Amino acid sequence: MSVLIDILLAILVIYLALQSLLAPRLSQSVFLFFAFGLALALAWVRLGAVDVAITEAAIASGFLGVLFLDALRDFSPRSSEEQKNISTVQNSRSRNSVKSLLLPRLSLVLGLGLFLLIALEAVWNIPDGGGLAADAEKLLPQSGVEHPVTAVLINFRAYDTWLEIGVILLGLLAVFAVGKIQIYRKPIPVVDDILLRQVILFFTPVLFLFGAFLLYFGKTGPGGAFQAAVLWGAIGILLHLGGRPIFLLIPRWLGQLLLTLGLLFFLILGFLFIAGGATLFEYPPAYAGVLILIVETLAAISIAAALTAMFANLNQMKKEESNKIDSTN
Amino acid sequence: MIKEVITVILLVVGCFFFLAGTLGLLRFPDLFSRLHALTKADNLGLGFIAAGMAVYIASPWVAVKIFFIWLFTLLASSTSSYLIARFQKEQEQTKNRKE
Numbered sequence: 001m002s003v004l005i006d007i008l009l010a011i012l013v014i015y016l017a018l019q020s021l022l023a024p025r026l027s028q029s030v031f032l033f034f035a036f037g038l039a040l041a042l043a044w045v046r047l048g049a050v051d052v053a054i055t056e057a058a059i060a061s062g063f064l065g066v067l068f069l070d071a072l073r074d075f076s077p078r079s080s081e082e083q084k085n086i087s088t089v090q091n092s093r094s095r096n097s098v099k100s101l102l103l104p105r106l107s108l109v110l111g112l113g114l115f116l117l118i119a120l121e122a123v124w125n126i127p128d129g130g131g132l133a134a135d136a137e138k139l140l141p142q143s144g145v146e147h148p149v150t151a152v153l154i155n156f157r158a159y160d161t162w163l164e165i166g167v168i169l170l171g172l173l174a175v176f177a178v179g180k181i182q183i184y185r186k187p188i189p190v191v192d193d194i195l196l197r198q199v200i201l202f203f204t205p206v207l208f209l210f211g212a213f214l215l216y217f218g219k220t221g222p223g224g225a226f227q228a229a230v231l232w233g234a235i236g237i238l239l240h241l242g243g244r245p246i247f248l249l250i251p252r253w254l255g256q257l258l259l260t261l262g263l264l265f266f267l268i269l270g271f272l273f274i275a276g277g278a279t280l281f282e283y284p285p286a287y288a289g290v291l292i293l294i295v296e297t298l299a300a301i302s303i304a305a306a307l308t309a310m311f312a313n314l315n316q317m318k319k320e321e322s323n324k325i326d327s328t329n
Numbered sequence: 330m331i332k333e334v335i336t337v338i339l340l341v342v343g344c345f346f347f348l349a350g351t352l353g354l355l356r357f358p359d360l361f362s363r364l365h366a367l368t369k370a371d372n373l374g375l376g377f378i379a380a381g382m383a384v385y386i387a388s389p390w391v392a393v394k395i396f397f398i399w400l401f402t403l404l405a406s407s408t409s410s411y412l413i414a415r416f417q418k419e420q421e422q423t424k425n426r427k428e
Contacts, residue, residue: 193415199408206401 006046013039030068037061050222051149054214058230063307066237070314144288145219153224154292158281161225162266165299169263172306175313200242207235215300219289225262225296229303236308247312259309262302266295332384339381346374360417368410372403 016039020032037060044053136148136156143151153161211231218224236246247255269291270280278284283291353366379399383392 193412195408195411199404202404203401 009039009043009046013043027072030065030072033068034061034065037064051224051227054222054227055230058227063230063233063237063311066311067314070311142285142288144283144285144290144292147219147221147223149222150218150224150292154295155281155283155288158266158270158295161299162263162270162281165263165266165302168303168306169259172259172310172313175310197242200238203238204235207231207238211235211300211304215296216293218296219293225300226303228296229300230307232300232304233307233311236304237311240308240312245312247309255305255309258305259302261305262295262299265298269295332387336381336385339377339384343374343377343381346370346377350374361414364410364414368406372406375399375402 013036016032016036020029020036023029023032037056040060041053041057044050044056133148136152139156140146140148140151143155145151145155208231211228214223214231215225215228216223218227239246250258273282274280276284347370350367350370353370354363357363357366376399379395383395386392386395
């Protein structure tokens, strides 16, 4: 029975992925992508990886969903006419250049085939006994936490996680670089809707509490900094949409501090360990639990701030553009 | 045995409401009646499915958690459908004014 469910789920995931790629309209692609993210999260739950499932649901269907919808709204008003023009132009162009498309298509097929072969070979060669799992289990008492995934993420392979936090910050810098940083400070018109405001006020403490719970629960079960960060980032996005853009209300230096706090503290901690004679990110077992909790909390704050700032900045840029268009009209 | 029978009945009723809501979404003519079909029928269906799960797991603590999941979903979905309807109404009003 459960095998049947798994097979159905696998077929559903592949079907939704294909449909999302092949959908004729942009909005259909986006909504199919949400469905794909949720089906994938379910698949992760069936595989027993609840950590990954929470992150998948929160990032792919939550945060990316907000960004996609925001982008979609930007494209939708002028879509119908322009898209028609674009597609007719493309059609006439593609008829002329069927031959020139043959080479890229052939190389794409060859490349995908090669990738598939390598992936199959890798799956075939998975060592019995799950690789390093036994070693991780053995060192778990020294790590300061009780959940193996958290131990690996924040302790055994802290370097990876530190770089991941850096990657999120780099993504934010790219968003800043593409947009103009000055307009980041301009106020936006406040959405005045009493129901929206009340619901956001109601959900803010609930989301904060749930994020804090996930953060602390990471010590003993599936959860941790990244899952908590998405929930806290959702608070920032909700407040922004409800007319309370956090990054415009707090001083600029405080925003910058919030964004870099996690990366900075992690790095300083690493250097302190080196100064104390250990290697980078080698926690002393006696204090490991407390240090990991502090690192995770600060990392979650930074990631949440980065997600909020990313959304706020993209949202801001568009407001600016539409104002410009309005004024020229 | 009785527990399983109650669970199955609740789940089937929940699925029926989801089916009705989806049918409404597909068949109703305009956005407002579609929203009405979705929010009413689906939230009721989710309630029945949540109740079915709570009966199946049969632990008071988990039942409380499931109840809160249902409550938060109710709040979020009703607010978002209200916002969608408000947006649509404003769009129509500006369109009418232009004409």
